[in-house]
Amino acid sequence: MIPGGGAELFFGRRGRRRPPQSVPDSGLTGPVDIPEAAQPPEPKDLRSRFARMRTSIVGTVRGLPKVARLTWQASPALTILIALVTLVSGLLPTVTAYLAKILLDSVVAAIQHRGSTGDIVRITLYQFAVLAATAITSAITTITQSLLQERMTLTIRNQVMAHASKLHLAYFEGSESYDMLRQAAQEAPSRPLSMMTSALGLIRTTITFASMIALLVSISPLLALVSLLAPIPAFISQSRYGSRAFWLTFLMSPIKRRMDYLSSLVTTDQYAKETKLFGLGPYFVDRFRKLGQVAYERQRKLTVNRNVAATSWGLLSTFAGSAIALYIALQAVGGQLTLGDLALYTAAATSVQTSVSGLFTAFSGMYENNLYLDTLYRFLHTEPEIVAPARPRPLPSTVDGHIRFESVSFSYPGTDEPALHGVSFEIRPGETVAVVGRNGAGKSTLFKLLCRLYDPTAGRILLDGVDIREYDPDELRTRISAMFQDYVTYQGTAAENIGLGDLNRLTDREHIVDSARRAGADERISRLPAGYDSPLGRWFDRGVALSGGEWQKIALARAFQREAAILILDEPTSALDAQAEHELFARLATLASGRTTLYISHRFSTVRQAERILLLDHGKVAEYGTHEELMTAEAGYAELFTLQAQAYLG
């Protein structure tokens, strides 16, 4: 939970953020402003202020073990080292102050012929040792901190990546999860060390404070009390602004997301062609500037207010410090204190005061960091929605590929309209089925459900007579090779692009070449400067830019690289030339032999080659049968087929 109880307010019961109002979705048009940070209401009376403070303290303290665990995971040796150095450096200021006192007293004694210069030399040597120790501990702290920071960033980024790779597809499609992921990846890595440093600072200061306060109380309990109380207002204002800074960063995420998007539109080669053609560059730059201005204004207001408030309240502490100095000086003039006492008490009073404000600053730092870390923890605790059952049914070593959809319905998260509605059909093992239908009919959705990237909202999908939810999804996916409409173009070599289809054969060159041949990509790859070892894409030096169709053949080869019982191809030839398409489908009978094959195509010349054809219409199965059967039925399929055929003939 976020300390202060603000999280409940903002995230609601189920941890979901309310959508910000009046914010344009894309940032491409509409108002650029975002609503003012919706703060949790400030407590009015003293009791609720204390209650809130208690919640903050408890929340922050509870966050500490988690941070300690993260630091420990990053490096046990560095964690121990930094803890030890902290303990030592906590005692050093008191020892320094004490040595200053006895040095002064010895000097006075020597002047009055009551002591020797030998004592002075000895004390000076001690003083040198302590100063050297202070310098060394400070250097060790700096080194350890920066090393820990590196390790911590790596550890957290690893954890974020590892967790993200386990999450279900739908998670990545929501804007609020995008914001959370962005915060977890960008803000969180620096926070634990910062929190740990504050916590260690807290311990160090406590040690200094405890040893100094003992000295101060002995001279004047009133002085001790004034030193203790003076920094409290500064602390309260700090902690208030700490939480505001957090809310602001969080609420700024949507605006930052839009800025990232606009920036990518102008700076990414993928979009450059179109932005130039339509002359969109200056428009996007202007939108970016306006959004940036809003973000800056918010940040500026907070930074100025925060620092003005902190400085004003800090003046109170300064005033108390000066009062203490005056009191001690008058005591010395009155002869109640020796010069050494004067030095010691001045040092002690200043140190107690700095310690108390140090304690509060460290605590408010921890409080603020904890708020950011909470987002990281919430991300790391997001449960993947598609997981293996407690006792997954083992998949047989050879899957028959018998697929059955039983009254399957599905709506995408956050939408009311079903993408699939009561879909039932059966595909016999080894059969080739073409899925056709208008745009948005639900064809790709059908494939995604079969791969268990989503679970049906109703009904079930059976593989070899077993509900696919009974299998481990990762294992299930090893039995499916697929090429999606929006396949990935990996910025890697041609061999890597294909090899990634089956990690077990990532470096099996013979198999990679064979997959490329089957996809019709072999000829182009052999003409590349370094053949299969040529880098593809423009991110590399000497990377080769391929055409759309050439990339598609590579993606097809990747699908063929995995020899699975089920082959799924979503518009596999959409970018291929007529001849390449013809050749691929001529080979498809061989490629698909022994596998259950499903492919989506809008070209009826290729569709008719399938053993059976499934026509989807508005998420429902409209027709299912052989080409001849559907043509005889003279319904939707026959109509679409004839339409396309006529266009060619006419």
Ligand SMILES: Nc1ncnc2c1ncn2[C@@H]1O[C@H](COP(=O)(O)OP(=O)(O)OP(=O)(O)O)[C@@H](O)[C@H]1O
């Ligand atoms: N990730 C998503 N989130 C929400 N809705 C989606 C998502 N993907 C698809 N849809 C919706 O589901 C419906 C079916 O989409 P689907 O991609 O399955 O259609 P399709 O038949 O493959 O279309 P096309 O021929 O254009 O590729 C569409 O109305 C689309 O808007």
